[in-house]
Amino acid sequence: MASTAIDSIIFRDIFSTPAMRRVFSDETRIQRYLDIEVALARAQARLGIIPREAAEEIARHAHVEELDLAKLKARTETIGYPVLPVVEQLVARCGHRLGEWAHWGATTQDITDTAAVLQVREALALIDDDLQAIAESLVGLASRYRDTPMAGRSNLQQAVPITFGFKMAVLLASIDRHRRRLQELRPRVLVAEFGGAVGTLASLGTRGLEVQAALCEELGLAQPEIAWHTARDGFAEVACFLGLVTGTLGKLATDVKLLMQTEVGEVFEPFAPGRGSSSTMPQKRNPIACNYILACTSVVRQQVAALLEAMVEDHERATGPWEIEWIALPEIFLLAAGALSQARKLLAGLQVDEKRMRANLDLTGGLISSEAVMMGLAPHLGRQHAHDLVYDLCQKSSQTGTPLLDLLAENPEISRHVDRSALAKLIDPANYLGLAAEMVDRLLARRSNME
C-alpha cells in the first residue's frame, strides 16, 4: 500500500485528484516513454533513416501492458534510470530484430525529459480547466453579491465596508492573471528534448536537426532552440506558476476559514451531511476544504524552492539536481491539483449569510462608518473640527457602549446642522460602499471584452 498522503488509499482524493494522479502514474510515465520511442521511430522512418517496418513493429509493441514491471524495477535500480530498461524490453518484444532501430540516436534524458513535458502538458490542461471553473464561480459570486455590504477588514479589524462581490472580484483578478501567465509560459515549456548524449546530436551525423524537427512535429511540441538537459528554467517556471496559483488559493482559504469562525459566521463551505461536523459538538462547522487548501499550498511553496535548486545543474547532464525533479515535479502538480479541486468545489457551493454580514457591520454601533460621518459633517463644521469631534464621540461610544448615533444626535453642535435621520443615513455602512460595485462591473466588463 501507499505510504505518502498523495497516494494513500484514504487521503488520495483529498490531497490530489484522480485525473492528476493518472497523469503522473507509473503507467502514464512509462507509456509516454514508449510513445516517444514510437514518435521517434516514425519520424526517422519518414526521413528514411530507419526502415518503415521497424517503426511499425516498434509501434505495435509500445504498450505499457506488455512490459514486465518487476523486471523494469530491478533493472532501474541497477542502472539508475528507467529508460534503458524500458527500451530493452521493447526491443526484446519486437520481431525480426527490428527493435534494434528503436531509440536511435537518443539519450536516456531525451526520453525522460520529453515524457515529463508531455505529462506537464496534460497536467497544465487540468490546471487550466480548474482555473476556468474557479473564475466562473467567482464571476457568479461577484455579480450576485455585487451590492451585498459586509465589513472590509484590515489587520483583522473591521475597517470600512465593502461588498462581498467586490471581495470576490479581487480574487477573480488574480485568477485571470494566472491564466495569462499560463498562456505565456506554455511555449517555453512545451518543448521537446532531443540532443543525444550531450546535446550535440553527434550520433545522427548531419541529420540530427532534421530528426529533431520531425520528432517534435510527431509529438506536437516545439523544437528546442538548443539542448536544455541542464537548463531547467522551463520546469522551474512551471513550479513557480503553481506556487503563484496556490498562493491565491491560500488567500481564499484564509478568508473563508476566518469568515466561518463562530464569532463571524458570514460565509461557509458548501454543506453536505456530516461534512466538517462533530458528533458531540453540534455548534461546529469545520472549514475542511480550507484546511486542505492551506496545507497543500504550504508544501507546494517549498517544492518551488526545491525545483529552483534543481536548476543548479552541472555541465551537460547533471549529477543530483535532476533527480530533485523526479520527486518534486509530480508532487507539486499533485498537491496543486488537490488545492484547486478543493477550491473549485468550495466556490461552487459557497454559502453566504448576508444577514450575518449586515449584523457584523452593526457590531461596532456605527464606528465602522466614522470616516463617512466625518466627511458628511465637514462641509458644516470644517474638516479638522469635524474629525476631532467625531473622533472624541467614537472613543466615548467605545468606552460607554452608547451607540454612536445617539451621541451624534445629542451633540448640539452637530444637531444644529444635521438631524438624526440624516445622521442615521450617514452612519449606515451600506451607504459607504465607495466604488465597490462599479469596480466589480469594470472588471467583469474588461473580462468580457477580452474574450
Next chain:
Amino acid sequence: MASTAIDSIIFRDIFSTPAMRRVFSDETRIQRYLDIEVALARAQARLGIIPREAAEEIARHAHVEELDLAKLKARTETIGYPVLPVVEQLVARCGHRLGEWAHWGATTQDITDTAAVLQVREALALIDDDLQAIAESLVGLASRYRDTPMAGRSNLQQAVPITFGFKMAVLLASIDRHRRRLQELRPRVLVAEFGGAVGTLASLGTRGLEVQAALCEELGLAQPEIAWHTARDGFAEVACFLGLVTGTLGKLATDVKLLMQTEVGEVFEPFAPGRGSSSTMPQKRNPIACNYILACTSVVRQQVAALLEAMVEDHERATGPWEIEWIALPEIFLLAAGALSQARKLLAGLQVDEKRMRANLDLTGGLISSEAVMMGLAPHLGRQHAHDLVYDLCQKSSQTGTPLLDLLAENPEISRHVDRSALAKLIDPANYLGLAAEMVDRLLARRSNME
C-alpha cells in the same frame, strides 16, 4: 554599523551592488513615498479636487532631506507603519495649512505598495541591464569558442565531446528566455495601488477612479484592474523571476568552479593580482565569484518561498504576511544583484585554456570517442558486432592502460578494413563534435532575427 552581510561595510559590494542598494535604501524608499504624495496632489489639483497651491506647496517640501529621521523612526515604531509619520512631517513643513491636502483619500498601503512598485521598476531595469551584458558576453564566448573542443560531461564523467561555444550557447538560451519573462511580467507588476482603506476609494466619493487614473499617469504606472492590497501575485511573480535568473547563474557558477579544479583547469575566473590566491599555497586559484554567486542563489531561492507565503493574506489588508515583503523583497533583489554583478564580471573576463581542454579530452586515451569509432566501423563489421568489439577493446584499454588506438590498430579484424591513420581520425574527439557549431550558429541567427 551594519549587521547584515548585504549592508556590511566590508561585504556590501560582494553580496550586492551600490546601484541596487541605492534603490532599496531608506532614503530612496522615503523619497518614493514623498514622490507619490506629490503625484497624488498634482493629479488631484489637475482634477480640481484640491487647490493648485496645495499641490505646489506639497511638492516644494517633499524632499527626504527635510525630514527628521530619528523622529520618523520613533513614530514608525509606535504606529507600526512609516507612511503616516512621513505625511505628518510633510504636512508640518507646508505653510498656510496647505499640507492638510496631502495624502487625500489615500491609505498607508496605497503609498507603501506604489513606492515598492517604483522601486521594483528601477530594480528590474538594473537586472535587465545585467542580463543584457551577460547575454553579450555569452554571445562573444559562443562565437569565439564555437569550434573549441572540450569534454562534454554527464554525471561528472567525460561523455562525448562538445565545444566550449556550444556550452556557452546553452546558457545564452536561458538568459534570453529570462529576458522574455521579464518583458511579460512587467505589465502585471508595474501597476499602482490606490484604493483607500479597503480598496473601494470610498473617501473620494464618485471621483475615485478618475483620481486613480490621473495618479497612474503622473507616475507612469498602469492603472490597477481592482485593488491588490491582498492580491500579491505581482511581487511574488517578480520573486519567482529572480529565483529563475539566479538559478541559471548558479548553473554557470557550478560549471566554472568545476572547470577551475586543479585536476581539470580548463576555465578560470578573470585574473587580478591577489584575486582568489593564497599567500602560502601558490598552486591555488580560488573560484571566488562562483562562491558568491552560489551563496546568493541559495538564499534567493528561499526568499522566493517566503514571498510566496506572503501571498496567503487575510481579508482586505493583511495581518503579518505583508510584512514578509518588507524584509524579503528588498533582500531578494539585493542578493540577485550581487549574483548578477559577480556573474557579469566573471563572464566579461573569463579565461579559457583551450590546450588543457584538449589535453583532458585525451585523458581517457580515446575512450571518449568510442561511440564515434563504433559508428565508423559499423559499415564494415555490422553495427552490433562493431559495438561488441569496440566495447571489449575499451575495457581492455581501461584496465591495461594501453591506448585504445593501439588496440584498435593491432586488431586484425579491424585493420583489415580501416588503417591506423583512418582510425586515428575516427578516435580524435575533435572529429566527433556533432552539430555543436551549427547549433551555436542557429541560436545566434535566431537571436539577431529577433532584434
Next chain:
Amino acid sequence: MASTAIDSIIFRDIFSTPAMRRVFSDETRIQRYLDIEVALARAQARLGIIPREAAEEIARHAHVEELDLAKLKARTETIGYPVLPVVEQLVARCGHRLGEWAHWGATTQDITDTAAVLQVREALALIDDDLQAIAESLVGLASRYRDTPMAGRSNLQQAVPITFGFKMAVLLASIDRHRRRLQELRPRVLVAEFGGAVGTLASLGTRGLEVQAALCEELGLAQPEIAWHTARDGFAEVACFLGLVTGTLGKLATDVKLLMQTEVGEVFEPFAPGRGSSSTMPQKRNPIACNYILACTSVVRQQVAALLEAMVEDHERATGPWEIEWIALPEIFLLAAGALSQARKLLAGLQVDEKRMRANLDLTGGLISSEAVMMGLAPHLGRQHAHDLVYDLCQKSSQTGTPLLDLLAENPEISRHVDRSALAKLIDPANYLGLAAEMVDRLLARRSNME
C-alpha cells in the same frame, strides 16, 4: 544608508534589536577576529612557540579602531575573505616585526569560524534571556488567569471551554522545551575551529593539538573532536533551534491576532498611545507586534532551509555553501531577536478582557456546553438517548435562535429529572473546564521542582 529592513534606520528596532545587531555588526566581527589572534598568540607564547613580546605587541594593537576599514573592504573584495586583510593590517601596526608571529599556523577559516562561534555564544545568551523573560510572563499569565473561562477553539470554531491560564501554560511548556534544547546544543556548537589549511594542523609540526587546546582554553570554548571546516551541523542545528523557537512565537502571534479581532476582542497587545491605531478609524486596534513576529518567523523558517543547504559542502574547505552562512547566520539571529523582542513586550503587557471572554462563551447560547449537558443527563436517560435528545435540541436552538436552556427546561423528559436551575448549572461553560486549572498547577509545580 542601509538597504535591508534589518539595518534600516527606520525599521531596525522593529525587525531586530540593538543588542543583537551589535553582536553581528562589522565592528564586533572584526574585533572577534582580532580577539582570536590575540588568544592564539597568548596560547602559543605560553607554550614557548612564539616570543612572549610578540603576543604582547599583538594584543596591544588588536583593536578594530586601529584598522583602516576602507582598505579592509578593498582587500577583502580582491582576496575574497576578510581575515588575511585584517591580519595584514595588524601585522603592519606591530613594531619590531613582532607582528609576523601573528596568525601562526592558522587558516582563514579557523579564524572566521571561531569568530562566528563567539558571536553565536553571545547571541544565544541574548536568546536565552528573552526565552526566560517570556517564560516568566507566561508563568504570571497562567497563574493569574488559571480559572478564567474562555472558549477553547478548534478549527476556528468554539469547541469546549478552557481557561486563559491553561492556554498560556501550553505555550509555556513549549518555551521550557526550547530552553532545554538550548542547553543541549551548546556543547555541540560552542567549539573552536583550529586546524590549519585542511584541518591537519600540519604547519605546527607535532604541537598542533597542544596549541589547539590552549587556544580553546583562552577563548572558553570546547576543543573540537576533529576539524569541522566542512561539517556544519553545529550552525545548522542552531538555525533549526531558532526555527523552532520562532515557530512557537508564530503560534502565539496567531492566537493574539485572532483574539484581537473586532468580532472576538478577548486579548490585546499592550496599549500605548497611538500604537496600532488609525487616525480615521477609531474602532481599530491593530495587532502590530503580531504582524512583525509572524513576518520574522516566516523568513527565519526559510533561512533554516538555507543553512541546512550550507551543510552540503565539498571536501576540506567548501566552494560556495560556506558563504551561505555569511548571509544567513547573522540574519536568522537578527530576525529571531526581532520576533523574541516583540513577543517579550507583547506578553509583558498583554491585556485580557475577561468579560468579553465570558460574553463570547455565551454567544452560542449554551451550545458550547452541549457535551456537558449530555453527560449530566446520561445517568437519568441513558447515554445514547441523552446524546440524541440534546443533539436535536441543539440543532433546534441553532436554527430558531431559542436559547438551549429554554428548550432543555421545556422538555418534559428532561425536566422530569433535572430542573431549570440544575440545567443552568450544567449549561454554564464555567462549570465545564475539565482539568484546565489542575493542568496549569501541575506544569508550574514541575517547573519549580526543576529549578
Next chain:
Amino acid sequence: MASTAIDSIIFRDIFSTPAMRRVFSDETRIQRYLDIEVALARAQARLGIIPREAAEEIARHAHVEELDLAKLKARTETIGYPVLPVVEQLVARCGHRLGEWAHWGATTQDITDTAAVLQVREALALIDDDLQAIAESLVGLASRYRDTPMAGRSNLQQAVPITFGFKMAVLLASIDRHRRRLQELRPRVLVAEFGGAVGTLASLGTRGLEVQAALCEELGLAQPEIAWHTARDGFAEVACFLGLVTGTLGKLATDVKLLMQTEVGEVFEPFAPGRGSSSTMPQKRNPIACNYILACTSVVRQQVAALLEAMVEDHERATGPWEIEWIALPEIFLLAAGALSQARKLLAGLQVDEKRMRANLDLTGGLISSEAVMMGLAPHLGRQHAHDLVYDLCQKSSQTGTPLLDLLAENPEISRHVDRSALAKLIDPANYLGLAAEMVDRLLARRSNME
C-alpha cells in the same frame, strides 16, 4: 498505481525503503489508531471506567484487516478526518454494544497524534540503525585508510595533503553528533497526546490524568506535561533532525561524486555489473547513489521548512497547519530513509583507488608541498626569505612546467644547505600529513571510551 516517486512501483526502493514505507503505510497508520483504542480501553478497564468485557471485545476486533477501506475513504472525505470513521467501523464490529465504550473521552486528534508518535518511534529506530551502520563503515574506512595520503582540497583546489582516513573521521564525528541529538530529542517527542476536545480532559471528569497516565503506560510513551495539540515543536524538531542528518549525507555524496570524476578517479561507488554504466560509453562510471542522496537531501530540507510552518497553529486545534504534517512528516522520513539507505550501501562497498590518490598528489609536481618546503628551508635561510624564494620557484614551475624539485635542487642558495635527496623528502606530500593520523586515533579512542 502510484503517482509519487516515493510510492512508484519503479522508484520506491530508490527514494525510500520497504521498512520505512511499511511504517507510514495506510495499514500501519490505521492499525496504530486501533492499537491506541485498544490501549485506551484496556487502561480504562483497568481503572474501572469501562467494563473489562468491552476492552476485550474492542481488542478482539481492532485489526485493520477487518475494516472496509473503501467505506473508510468515503467517510474520511466527508468528515475530513479518518479517526471517527475507523471508530465507527470498530464499534459496529463489536458485539453486545460493547463497542460504545471505545474512544471514551478521546478526541480525533488524540488518536491521530499518538499514532504519529508511534510511527515516529518506529521510524527513528530505523534511522538510528542506519546511522549506526554508517558509523561502523566510517570507523572501518577511517582505520583502514588512516595513513593513505590524498590531496586535501579547498575551494576545489588541491591545498595540502590529508589522509583518506582523516576525511572519513571528519564525517564520523558528524554522524556521532547526530546520534547524540537523536538520544536527546526522543524524550521530547515520544510523548502521547490525550487531552480530549481542547486538551482539558473535561469529558472524563476528575479521572482524566489517571487515564492519561495509564494509557501512556500501555503504549510505552511518556505522559505529556500538558496538551500539545497545537504545540508542534516535537515533530518539527524531528524534521530538523532529519534535515541535519541528510545534510551530512549530502556532504558525503558531494565528496564521492567529485572524487569519481573522470579527471580525479580516487573513490568509487560499489561496483555491481551494469551499475551506473552506459552501454555506449564504456569509460563512464556514474555516481548513482550520490545522485539520489543529493536529491532526497534537497527535498528533505524544504520539508523541514514546511514542518516548521506547521508549528504556526491557531488556538487549541489548528485550521490548516496540522494537515501540513499529514503530507510532510511521512515524506521527510521516507526520503531520509532513502538517502540513508543509499549512503549505507555506498559506504559499505566504497572503492578506494590509493594509487590514483597518490598520482593526483603528484599532479602539481610538488607545488602542494610548497608550505612544507618553506618550513624546511626556514632554519637555514630565514622564514621570510625562504618564503619568497620558494614562492618564486613555485610560480616558475607553474609557468614552465619544470618540476619544482629540479628548480629547488638547481638553486645554489638552497643546494648549499639542503641536498636533492633531502629536498625530495621535503617535497613528498606523504611527509606533510600533519596530525591526520593522530586525529583519527583520537576520535576513535574517544568513541570507544564512550561506549
